[in-house]
Amino acid sequence: MKLQDVRAVVSGGVSGLGLAVARRLVVEGGKVALFDINDEKGAAAVAELGAERARYFRTDVTDEDSVAANVVAAKEFLGGVNAAIGCAGILGAGRALGKDGPMPLKGFASTIAVNLIGTFNLAKAAADAMQHNPPGDDGERGVIVNTASIAAFEGQIGQVAYSASKGGVVAMTLPLAREFTRIGVRVMTVAPGVFHTPMVDGMPEQVYQSLCAQVPFPPRLGQPDEFADAVAWILTNRYLNGETIRIDGAIRLAPK
DSSP: OOGGGOEEEEETTTSHHHHHHHHHHHHTTOEEEEEESOHHHHHHHHHHHOTTTEEEEEOOTTOHHHHHHHHHHHHHHHTSOOEEEEOOOOOOOBOSEETTEEOOHHHHHHHHIIIIIHHHHHHHHHHHHHTTSOOOGGGOOEEEEEEOOGGGTSOOTTBHHHHHHHHHHHHHHHHHHHHGGGGTEEEEEEEEOSBOSGGGTTSOHHHHHHHHHTSSSSSSOBOHHHHHHHHHHHHHOTTOOSOEEEESTTOOOOOO
16 A cells, blocks of 8 residues: 555544554645544644644544544545544553552543443444555555553553553454455554653653663654555555564563
């Protein structure tokens, strides 16, 4: 698939990694449908990217019916859907046994709902739309790119919910890729390390520099554009399928 031909749904698309992906695709001539729940940022993203190339769809990824309906609406705007990039996610930090007692199940479940179930909701709705596309080279009809985290492999203390949710994203990558071979849809996952997103903007400088020093090389946080580069490579390389790619500067998370 050529980037100028991409017609993509991007969840979490109005900020951070999702917006970086949307920018990259639009610059290359593609079109994007931005799924998110922040109307103000959604309007700003469309203003930046251009209404001819981008549209915002208010979407709660945990709502199965909303995701399915908005994929259909996005397909109409885009003139088809051949890519879905799932970037919607929350941190969900907290210990299983905290100072105030065991973690309430609600906190754990909400993280799983957004990060794992939300990813699944988008993937299946997108695949349903893609299976009707005419086959391209090698019979390809579409590409799904999920976002996990290196916390799926080296979860830290306080990341039990987050790590479980992202580990689930990694675990479903191969079975989805195997299942979707019959419709010509590839499935890949990117597992970013510590990236400079709006979530770190409010950090004290000392904490920020400490994070940077933990990355072997280059000793800094990842940039959203570098994540977008990885997604662009996946979209254009048809032999990438059923795998999770770490992009993390060789960092391995310590216990805490």
